[in-house]
Amino acid sequence: MLRERTAVGLAIAAGALLVYNLYQMFMVLPDEALQGAIYRILFFHVPAGIVGMIGYFVALTFSLLYLSSGNLRWDSLSASIVEVSLVFSLVNIVTGSIWARNQWGIWWTWDYRLTSALVCILIFAGYLMMRRAIEEPIQRARLSSALCIFGCVDVVIVWKSIEWFRNNHPGPVLSIRTGGGTMDPAMERILWLNFLAILLIGISLVLVRTRQETMAREIDSLRRFANAV
Amino acid sequence: MDARNFTFLFYGFLAAWLIVILYVISLARRGARLKKELEDVKQLVSSNQAGHTAPVEDRVR
Numbered sequence: 001m002l003r004e005r006t007a008v009g010l011a012i013a014a015g016a017l018l019v020y021n022l023y024q025m026f027m028v029l030p031d032e033a034l035q036g037a038i039y040r041i042l043f044f045h046v047p048a049g050i051v052g053m054i055g056y057f058v059a060l061t062f063s064l065l066y067l068s069s070g071n072l073r074w075d076s077l078s079a080s081i082v083e084v085s086l087v088f089s090l091v092n093i094v095t096g097s098i099w100a101r102n103q104w105g106i107w108w109t110w111d112y113r114l115t116s117a118l119v120c121i122l123i124f125a126g127y128l129m130m131r132r133a134i135e136e137p138i139q140r141a142r143l144s145s146a147l148c149i150f151g152c153v154d155v156v157i158v159w160k161s162i163e164w165f166r167n168n169h170p171g172p173v174l175s176i177r178t179g180g181g182t183m184d185p186a187m188e189r190i191l192w193l194n195f196l197a198i199l200l201i202g203i204s205l206v207l208v209r210t211r212q213e214t215m216a217r218e219i220d221s222l223r224r225f226a227n228a229v
Numbered sequence: 230m231d232a233r234n235f236t237f238l239f240y241g242f243l244a245a246w247l248i249v250i251l252y253v254i255s256l257a258r259r260g261a262r263l264k265k266e267l268e269d270v271k272q273l274v275s276s277n278q279a280g281h282t283a284p285v286e287d288r289v290r
Contacts, residue, residue, distance in 0.1 A: 036234040041241035048245065087252045094248065095241045102237040201249070208256055215263045222270045226277055 007207040014200035021194045029187060039187075041099045046174070047195035049092035049117075051202050053155050055085030056124065060152045063145035075141035076213035078148060079131060084205045086124045088198065093117055104168065112161040113169035120158050123151040137220070 025040050032039035059081040066074035096114070101107045108114065127147045134140040162171050173182045174191075183191075 037238050038234040038241075040238055044242065044245045087248060091245045091248050094244045098237055098241040098244060102234060205252070205256065208260070212256070212260055212263055215267050219263065219267050219270050222267075222274050226270065226274050 003207050003211055007204045010200045010204040010207070014197045014204065017193060017197040017200070021190055021197060024190050024193075029190065032187075035103060038099060038102045041095050043191055043194045044198070045092055045095040045099060046191060047198045048088040048095065050195060051198050052085045052089035052092055053159060054199075055081050055088065055202060055206075056120075056148075056152055056155045059085065060148050063148040066141055067145050070138075072137055072141055072217065075137075075144060076217065077210055079128070079144060080206050080209035080213055082124050082127055082148065083209060084202050086121065086128065087205070088202060089117070089121050089124070093121060109168050111168040112165040113158065113167050116154060116158045116161050120151065120154045123147065123154055127151060137217075 021043070025043055029040075031037050059078040062074045062078035062081065066072070066078065093114075096117075097107050100109070127144060130147065131140055131144055134143065161167065162169055163177075172178050175181075175183065175185075175188060
């Protein structure tokens with residue numbers, strides 16, 4: 001019950017923050033000099049990507065906790081976070097593709113950033129598909145943890161690819177990576193506020209999803225009990 | 230605002246929210262299904278403990 005209330009509270013806070021951010025994006029901030037209005041897509045593209053990547057690393061932490069303790073609760077938490085992170089990775093890649101169509105004239109190109117991001121989505125989609133295919137909980141948790149570790153190696157490549165390789169994708173612009181001077185501070189402020197809003201939505205979704213995982217475990221144990229009686 | 234850019238901006242925002250909303254709908258449907266399943270299994274276990282002898286697997290699955 002507390003978890004449900006927290007999820008609703010976080011969603012309401014995220015909604016309020018999003019309303020403020022949208023007002024700032026459309027009514028306060030000017031168009032970008034070279035891109036025009038389309039640059040506003042980055043207020044969702046970048047935060048969704050960051051929330052997705054953070055999520056994969058939090059899931060990795062819980063996977064490692066599962067491997068060290070054998071407690072299936074960590075595995076459930078990891079799976080819930082991966083699922084929600086995948087949604088934000090999809091938002092990231094789709095919005096990026098729409099931006100690219102407008103700015104580059106193409107929907108997709110096989111550059112390092114885009115390709116590694118796509119591989120990341122495929123790995124974690126495979127993770128979720130694999131979980132559905134394995135019924136035995138311990139085997140499922142072990143294989144999922146291994147795949148999560150493997151997937152997070154790709155997440156590092158996604159993050160660093162714009163520094164390591166020459167890409168079509170723009171280089172780093174956020175001041176945490178460049179030290180500042182590449183993005184207008186007023187625009188970056190709204191980008192981080194939108195990151196916060198998307199993060200709150202993500203946490204709220206994870207809370208709902210973990211509740212479902214708990215219910216699924218309960219159903220599973222009751223079935224085993226019923227079969228044993 | 231540049232009208233062509235604005236169209237793509239609209240597509241971008243629409244796509245982003247559509248993905249999130251579809252996920253929320255799937256989450257809600259899954260939640261309702263799990264809740265019903267849990268109630269059914271609980272009912273079955275309690276009736277089974279009360280001494281019913283019908284094959285458990287047939288009814289649980």
